[in-house]
Amino acid sequence: MTPLWTAAALRAATGGSLAAEPAISGISIDSRSVAPGDLFVALRDARDGHDFVADALARGAACAMVDRAPPGVAPDAALLRVADTLAGLTALGAAGRARFAGKLAAVTGSVGKTGTKEMLRLLLAAIGPTHAAMASYNNHWGVPLTLARMPAEAGFAVIEIGMNNPGEIAPLAALARPQVAAVTAIGEAHIGHMGGLGAIAAEKGSIVTGLVAGGIAVLPRDSAFFGQLAAQARAAGVVRIIGFGRDPAAEIRLLEAVTGPEGTRASLAVQGRQVAIAMPALGLHHAENACCALAVVAALGEDAARAAPALAGYAPGAGRGAPREIAVGGGTALLIDESYNAAPPAMRAALASLALRPGARRIAVLGDMRELGGFAMALHRDLAAEADSAADRVFCCGPEMAHLYAALPPGKRGAHAPDSAALAPIVQAALRPGDVILVKGALGSRMAVVVRALTEQDHRGAA
Structure with missing residues (x-):
């Protein structure tokens, strides 16, 4: 089997020193997930990865990238020594991109990035070998990690790019150097750091600055910011722009979409053909993401209509809407786990999907949306109409969700x-068999605590 990286290639890519000659089959930044043959990269975050090098090597790592002497490691251990491990990982990602001869698409947006990336994984895999991150690796370490893990022989790659602050997308796009750059949607995510929707659109639109010569921009035709995004792409020298959405002017057009408990069906106009798709995922936003994904496939020069049936295999992942049955009071209930993240557009979409779920009662368990700054009070309070319409009971936690809670009718x-730790037992005690429970909030709201509480015990619900 051809190694992902040879020792010589590691030295050349990073400029580091390595006395051993390991053959690298994978890359890990978490010692708990190390597989035999991995390169372990000792990054610094909440904890210093150098403190876990010994554990990673004991678990079978073939080599570790370090910028200082790690504790408890033998003098003859296989260590790739670099000046800075994050810079070393970034250099390795750049080398991974440089040797890749396939077609690469990059995706950003306020919502829908990960769902669209997963749809593209399915669509492109129906055409040829495809590489994409298994998780939402879209930041300053996630993008280079995804590129460094990219097999040179893959035919396609999909890179997700995110941001929290101004100026973060363009450098990551320059590292990825996509042939196609897509923006899924513009919404209020991170608006507290950005100052307004126009600034968010400008930051998301900066993904086009990383396009290779002759690259194509795929933009949301239904967005109020389409004109701004298109002007930004033209200013960056992009010649071809493909619009997607319901707008009659869209080149890849969503003609009709219906959603219900069995999933979502849609009809789209794609490259001169009408295409029908069906996905076991509830919510009209999935049809919108599919429209974007098909536009990307078309922009890559592939037959999107032929690949479209692969979307039948799409389903939301853990923490992003995956449904599961849980035991409640001698019966069962349906838990919709959306605990990974929450921006206002995603919260509205989740509540709309909850409204479509049949059940004895629909329960919304909501944590704070984060990084909204001075807009936070209004954006939380303004969810009241959607929450009232979607749910029979609403449980909230966090200081910002207090504004939503106060705006609800008393009966809801x-x-x-x-x-979330304080809310979890209250929700447990309130559940009944037949309930449908949506749990959603920003990652920092730790709504996964509620999910664990509901899935790890048999809940004796109140009457």
């Missing part, structure tokens, strides 16, 4: 708690 209020 379940409880409010300061944090």
